[in-house]
Structure formats: structure tokens, C-alpha cells
Amino acid sequence: MNYRFTLLPLLIAVFVTISTVHGQENESLKYGSQYEGKRQDEAMQKFRENRLGQFIHWGLYAIPGGKWDGKIYPGAAEWLQSWADVPPEEWSKLINQWNPDEFDAQEWAHMAKEAGFKYMTVTTKHHEGFCLWPSEYTDFDVASAPNKTDIMGELIDAYTKVGIDVYFYYSILDWHHPDWRYDIKSEEDEQAFERYKTYVDNQLTELVERYPEVKGFWFDGTWDKSVKKNGKWTLEIQQMLKSLKPGMIVNSRLRADDHGSRHFDSNDKLMGDYESGYERRLPSFREDTIVTTRDWEAVMTVPENQWGYHQDWSVSHVKSTNEVLEWITHSVAMGGNMLVNIGPKPDGTIRQQEKTLMKEIEQWMDINGEAIYAGDYLGWEKQDWGYYIADQKTNEVYALVFNVPVTQKITVATPEGISIEEAHPLKDESESLKISEKGPNEVFIHLPQPMFEAPYVIKLKVSGKDGSKGTYRKAKT
């Protein structure tokens, strides 16, 4: 049998397949990722060192607070218009009740500063379309409400003054604007969405020009086909913002590529400046360590799923402060940032549960904040008792204990040639914790009695192969 002729078609098929697959990985995209790796400029480094931020969801939805026509809706309060199926013209009447007469931006900024938040991201316009600044391009804004306070102006001034970086959340999805479209299926859709794109471009330009201290944009509401079919526009928005303000930071959630692929382009390359796909969920140490190769940020609610103010938090589990601290620690231990959300009340005050949470975060961060700020992925074997964090700048190593072993001691397994010299609790660094040999490259660190109620942070003095500090960190991948 002449194999040459029999095998030839198979060989061709194999070759075409390999080249196609390989070719797909390197498909040249016009609107895909614009660069690879982590941005190393000062603005992005500051984002990376901030680590802990405050998310603020505020808008007309705070007024009904999850209740419509006498019925409580357990879903996210900022989506009430959707859950209760309220027609836009009826929902818009809420503007006549917008009167946050207790709003005090300095008080909010002070609370955030004390709590240890290094940056803040606030909703300029959520899906409902109401604008919390006086916009030249719509009358569905604070300038048309009984209380005309420029919320964005007050907040960015107050937070910037106390040294907290401010980012703007902006929803592309807009339930109020007549030209918003979920999909583009007709010439009429096309023309309307072109008008809508101009509206958004104008508003974004307006926001940067009115509030030049803004550090970046957190885009949302980009999952519909209308946006996925406009990948070019999403890149143009990114480029426009960076030309308006060099160093501007834009999240991956804005972006769609030539084929509608979101966050990551069709070559699996991250778009935007950091990955913003972790919403009320966290990457796994077992399956998702790829996140440690890029900048990323998780965002979290205190209840199971309430971003805007909901008057009845009994509708779901409400995280304890220790749970919130573990979400923050988990993110930083995997080289990411965390935004912890609050949903202010319609009168401009902050609900007691959120004030208590911020106070308890403050008390913990006052002692342990050095393990969080500029924290990064260490790369050592994840242990059940908690997390390791390495400081990006000092290379100090911290062990953050959340799950106390019944043995009253934690195991620290170090890479070959690395040893633990000393262990000091951050709550009293003059104290030295006992270290005992467990096996090759494994030691026990003995925990103090009585057991503690909050996450317990230990600073480890580590020596590397050549005895110098800092040689023990896993190579940055």
C-alpha cells in the first residue's frame, strides 16, 4: 500500500489544524488588547499599592430602597426598576424626591480615611441613568432635582483632600436614555445607538474636564449585544480617556474586541488596565493563580447582593467584619485589589451596619494594615490556616491566620533553601512566637493563648538561599 497517498490528506488536515489553531492565537485584532503585562507607570503602581478601596453605589434607587408598591424585592436594590418592572417614565419621577439633605462629603471621606481605604470608586450614573453631577447633556441629573448638590464634585474634593484616590463608576447600560439599545437589529437601532454613543462620549469628556483629579473609570453594563458589536467604540473610549488624562486607569469590563469578546480578547489577552471580572466572587488558589500575572480587582457587597441601599438587609446573609477582612486578605494574597461596597441612604447618611463595619475595619487595619497595603502574591504553598502576603516593596512576608488549628500551631512550608528565622505578631512585634522543626522545609509556629477573635497577623523573618532577604519570592511570572 502506498502510504504516501493515504496519509497525505491526513497530514494536510493535521497541518491545517495546527496552523489554524496557532493562527487563531495570533489573530491580528484591531480592537483587542493594546499591551501585554502589567503597566509599570507611577499611576498604575499607586493603584497596585492602594489595594483596599471603598465602592459607593448611590442613586435614585436609594429612595425606594428595595421596596415598590408596598412589596419588598429581595434582589439587588439598584435593580429594583427591573425587578418591579417599573416603566422608565414612572421611575424617573423619583427625581422629584432626590433630596439628600444630610449628605456630608467630608464626613464620608473622614470615615473612609479612618477605615484605611486608599481609594474610592463611586457611581456617577448607574443603569437607571440618573447622573449624580450637573451634566450639560441631560436633564436627568442632580441639577434638575430639588436638591441640586453636585455629588461628584463634593465627593472628589473631600476624598482627594484626605488623600484618597477617586475613581468613577459609569454604566454604559442606561434604562432611561431613549437611544440606549440592547441590540442593534435595524437601521433605526443603528442610528439611535450612534446618538447614544455620542451622549456617552460627551458625558465622559465632561466628567474628566469637570473633575480632573479623577484617577480612572470603572465601566459596567457592557454585557449586551449592542456593546459587544461596538468593540471599536470601547477602545475609542479607552483611548479618549487616556488622551484627556495621561495615566488614566480603565477596567477590563469596558472592553469588547473585534468579535465581541469581553475582558479578554479573542487571543485571550487582557483588555483594559486591570481585570474586573471578580464581582462578589474570588479567584481560587488552586485553579486561578494565573490572576497573579496581571493586575486585577475584586468588588464585594456586605449582604449577599446589595450594592444600592436596601431598607431590609434581613433578606440575605450579611457578612461579618471578619468575613469582609478575609475577602480583602484573599484578594491581596493573590496580588489583587478589593473594593468593599457601601450603599448610602436617600438622605445622604450611612446606615449603622456600614458605619460599624468601617470602624471595625479601621481597628484591624490600624494594627495590620502594613500586611495589606502594597501586599502581593508570595507563591508559597497555600495553607488551610490562612494566607501569605509579601510586601511588593520591602519583601516582608506576613502570615495572616483566619482558621486556628486545634493543634494551636500553624505549619509553614517554605521553598527549598528558605528558612523562617523569627515570627512576630503585628499586634505586638516585641513578642517572638515559638518556632519548632516539623520536617524538611517545614516548621511549626506556635500561636498564643488565649485564641484571638480577629484575623491574627504574623510578620515572618525569612532568610533565602544565599542568606539575603528577598531571594525567597517566587519569580514574577
Ligand SMILES: C[C@@H]1O/C(=N\OC(=O)Nc2ccccc2)[C@@H](O)[C@H](O)[C@@H]1O
Ligand atoms: C458592581 C455591580 O456590577 C453590576 N453588574 O456586574 C456584572 O458583572 N453583571 C453581570 C455578570 C454576569 C453576567 C451579566 C452581568 C451591576 O449590575 C450591579 O448593579 C453593580 O453595579
